[in-house]
Amino acid sequence: xxxxxxxxxxxxxxxxxxxxxxxxxxxxxxxxxxxxxxxxxxxxxxxxxxxxxxxxxxxxxxxxxxxxxxxxxxxxxxxxxxxxxxxxxxxxxxxxxxxxxxxxxxxxxxxxxxxxxxxxxxxxxxxxxxxxxxxxxxxxxxxxxxxxxxxxxxxxxxxxxxxxxxxxxxxxxxxxxxxxxxxxxxxxxxxxxxxxxxxxxxxxxxxxxxxxxxxxxxxxxxxxxxxxxxxxxxxxxxxxxxxxxxxxxxxxxxxxxxxxxxxxxxxxxxxxxxxxxxxxxxxxxxxxxxxxxxxxxxxxxxxxxxxxxxxxxxxxxxxxxxxxxxxxxxxxxxxxxxx
Amino acid sequence: xxxxxxxxxxxxxxxxxxxxxxxxxxxxxxxxxxxxxxxxxxxxxxxxxxxxxxxxxxxxxxxxxxxxxxxxxxxxxxxxxxxxxxxxxxxxxxxxxxxxxxxxxxxxxxxxxxxxxxxxxxxxxxxxxxxxxxxxxxxxxxxxxxxxxxxxxxxxxxxxxxxxxxxxxxxxxxxxxxxxxxxxxxxxxxxxxxxxxxxxxxxxxxxxxxxxxxxxxxxxxxxxxxxxxxxxxxxxxxxxxxxxxxxxxxxxxxxxxxxxxxxxxxxxxxxxxxxxxxxxxxxxxxxxxxxxxxxxxxxxxxxxxxxxxxxxxxxxxxxxxxxxxxx
Ligand SMILES: Cc1ncc(C[n+]2csc(CCOP(=O)(O)OP(=O)(O)O)c2C)c(N)n1
Ligand SMILES: [Mg+2]
Numbered sequence: 001x002x003x004x005x006x007x008x009x010x011x012x013x014x015x016x017x018x019x020x021x022x023x024x025x026x027x028x029x030x031x032x033x034x035x036x037x038x039x040x041x042x043x044x045x046x047x048x049x050x051x052x053x054x055x056x057x058x059x060x061x062x063x064x065x066x067x068x069x070x071x072x073x074x075x076x077x078x079x080x081x082x083x084x085x086x087x088x089x090x091x092x093x094x095x096x097x098x099x100x101x102x103x104x105x106x107x108x109x110x111x112x113x114x115x116x117x118x119x120x121x122x123x124x125x126x127x128x129x130x131x132x133x134x135x136x137x138x139x140x141x142x143x144x145x146x147x148x149x150x151x152x153x154x155x156x157x158x159x160x161x162x163x164x165x166x167x168x169x170x171x172x173x174x175x176x177x178x179x180x181x182x183x184x185x186x187x188x189x190x191x192x193x194x195x196x197x198x199x200x201x202x203x204x205x206x207x208x209x210x211x212x213x214x215x216x217x218x219x220x221x222x223x224x225x226x227x228x229x230x231x232x233x234x235x236x237x238x239x240x241x242x243x244x245x246x247x248x249x250x251x252x253x254x255x256x257x258x259x260x261x262x263x264x265x266x267x268x269x270x271x272x273x274x275x276x277x278x279x280x281x282x283x284x285x286x287x288x289x290x291x292x293x294x295x296x297x298x299x300x301x302x303x304x305x306x307x308x309x310x311x312x313x314x315x316x317x318x319x320x321x322x323x324x325x326x327x328x329x330x331x332x333x334x335x336x337x338x339x
Numbered sequence: 340x341x342x343x344x345x346x347x348x349x350x351x352x353x354x355x356x357x358x359x360x361x362x363x364x365x366x367x368x369x370x371x372x373x374x375x376x377x378x379x380x381x382x383x384x385x386x387x388x389x390x391x392x393x394x395x396x397x398x399x400x401x402x403x404x405x406x407x408x409x410x411x412x413x414x415x416x417x418x419x420x421x422x423x424x425x426x427x428x429x430x431x432x433x434x435x436x437x438x439x440x441x442x443x444x445x446x447x448x449x450x451x452x453x454x455x456x457x458x459x460x461x462x463x464x465x466x467x468x469x470x471x472x473x474x475x476x477x478x479x480x481x482x483x484x485x486x487x488x489x490x491x492x493x494x495x496x497x498x499x500x501x502x503x504x505x506x507x508x509x510x511x512x513x514x515x516x517x518x519x520x521x522x523x524x525x526x527x528x529x530x531x532x533x534x535x536x537x538x539x540x541x542x543x544x545x546x547x548x549x550x551x552x553x554x555x556x557x558x559x560x561x562x563x564x565x566x567x568x569x570x571x572x573x574x575x576x577x578x579x580x581x582x583x584x585x586x587x588x589x590x591x592x593x594x595x596x597x598x599x600x601x602x603x604x605x606x607x608x609x610x611x612x613x614x615x616x617x618x619x620x621x622x623x624x625x626x627x628x629x630x631x632x633x634x635x636x637x638x639x640x641x642x643x644x645x646x647x648x649x650x651x652x653x654x655x656x657x658x659x660x661x662x663x664x665x666x
Contacts, residue, residue, distance in 0.1 A: 156395045324637075
């Protein structure tokens, strides 16, 4: 699904590429808004961490990847999964805990993975994807096939020591790795600036790799940065670091209010400011495409309706699925019947 | 006595002990707003010198606990979910557990690490481990698994005052459970099991989080005419072998209930202790109700199928309570 065309040549290929990015962003937005509603109204089995407001990062990066490029994700991984070509039906069924889920109901929201699409998976361990992506980059280098390994991680994760360890290994071995920091300024209920010294991008600079710090709500800026980084991987030129500044609109997880018991770590004003059309990544891209004559209001309305329909179909698929196989965990963990 | 929730009792213990000794400090991820509610209010009361939100860096949190304790402070560190013990494990296993030995006893390490453990809520494999056995195996570290609000408060206060490193593991499923807690200064000694129910026919040995399933099982067994004794093993290191053996000698039949994976679990260790020291009193094989060496799947039905419950306990107890049948 790589989107090769970034220059605005107005060709059909270029227009299709733009619309396909918009289509993915809409799918992610509507899928996650629906999850938020279900979590609130009927409840989902486990916790869900939503990436509403951060869709441009996932889509911009993945628009430059091929299906066989590797990608690791985070606890906030639905957007990455869908952007990399994961199936929304299979993702919903997973979150519903069904055997038709992409991980057969064994992993849930925090562990969606599809190896056939290069999606090594979401992760419940903050920073857990960093070394895994670095290892996948090592494999890609050994294969010599020009594959890239992308690691999404948060600004909070960048304070884990393993981040610096991976930058070092990737740099010293010239691995085809792309470290993508989704800097939303928050680590759970802590404002990241209160626990983070210096600039994260300087950490990557210290390990001698190209760094680009981009507006994380501008999908084209992200795609351009990704393009450069991916080309370096294809040419065996080594790792890159991309930092996308963005904002998480939803709570850290959907049960946040209950957990916080009245405590706060940000103001409603701040959230509202990021919701506005001049910051919202989808509204911005929509307006931009409208100005360029690529997507008028009618087309946008149709695309929105399509996304909603796909999401409703996914809910139906998930609800109709068979319950997870109760013996599967033992089989997968190599446990005999008798202890 | 006043009725309190488990988490509330822990919160009170933290307030009281921080109040008592100004050299007590507390740090960890999000301790200010308190993900589990246990550290709530401490920052406001004791200020940012003594109560600190850390970055996400469990290796450093555990290592700093060692350093600050060695340098004279009484440290309480919060690791959130007990699965994050693994990301902090070097400092725990190579430093915290060993420093006193390696330095010929030059220092004490008054460290209490808090972490919430256990499954049953579809938190999936990386947020559901009951991993006390990993800590029990280290040596040099006390491992505490209180099951009631009163014990949570009393044991935490004792642990904080102790000069040995300890892990105070909070059962995720018990956080909202209420119970009577003695008013005023309430200390519970470490290394003492409690007899939660007197009985004659079979000893149910419950480890931490398993107390409710065990109590339910005892009720069902009573309906079937089996009078179960419940030992609540609230401290795994040190382990109260005496109370365990005494009960086994009385009933001759034992089921050990532990949320850990079976292999090298607290249950299997306790079974070994009983084989060593209670053999003469045994009238039937010792049974264990544990997790059958799997991590927790996410789907509620798949997790429930693996998670130890009252029926599993009843079945195990019944299998050894038939007179004269060697099960
Ligand atoms: C090793 C580990 N430590 C702590 C946590 C708890 N936790 C989950 S998400 C999170 C914050 C992560 O912040 P960031 O990396 O910036 O990602 P964001 O949530 O902002 O997307 C924390 C502390 C965890 N899951 N794993
Ligand atoms: Mg963040």
